[in-house]
Amino acid sequence: MTRIFPVLSSMALLSVLAGCATAPPRVATAAPTPAPPAPAAPVATDTDWRDLPLSAGRWSYAAEASGSAARFGSPDKPALVIRCDRAARRIHMVLAGTATGALTITTSYAGRDLPLVAGAAGQSEASLAAADPFLDRIAFSRGRVSYAVPGQPLLMVPAWAEPARVIEDCRSGA
Template identity: 50%
Template structure:
């Protein structure tokens, strides 16, 4: 009786046979440079052109890191305030309630000579809004924008997911965390 192997019985051996390829078989073989011919000058190998580096990708504000510092809440006689910075004396951003006028002010410290009239661009997870601002004097100049306590733009500040960005012409963007101190000031002014 003659035995004829079936394909199913040979399949494992065929798979093993196919995997018997040495390392680097998929890489091109490096060939030695041709030997120089007598009497001919040897040309140096061409240097590869430098590869162009891709332009840096502009990162959206919500993916940038927040500025160093913390929010600090203070209840004051005229109304509550929340400041962001490394200390209260070094506040980069201040949200203040004026209970008498039922207005909330947003003051951003101006860096260098860039402070002046214009607008504060306030970016939240809801979108961007332009708040008219004026310069205020003092030891540290600020750009200050005012809103009525009932303004819905304040709700966007209070409920922004994660971060808030405050931008002004001629100033670097200021990105701060959206913490509960913001909501407390707004609620104190509405109450």
């Protein structure tokens, strides 16, 4: 045991001396480089029209001397008016803004282009016979109907009962 004691004591002495040694000086390191910014979310180019947000506004219905009308948008300045001309048995779709070309109406069942003409007071208009079956597609579209006019923002309206009521008024002659 006498032989082991000097070995153990010298190991203990070395470990004490090692603990007294000063630490090596720290080397200054460069600040870490910031992480690159997260890439922007990709812009969906194939967005389905049914996923687009609805346009601001509400539908309202009113009986008129010549038939009835459903208005979408603000009460004082509607973006869209669907009006029945009872005498002519026609449905007129009047949009804010003057444009010519085609009004593209898209429903959950089908889409259709209608000739668009500039109307009075800064409006554009397209019309259909009250008996046209496409009006049923507008009335019964699931959730929304879009109205696209060249050079104007897409009008995405909810499929509420007001347009269907105007269509029925015009068909029944009430």
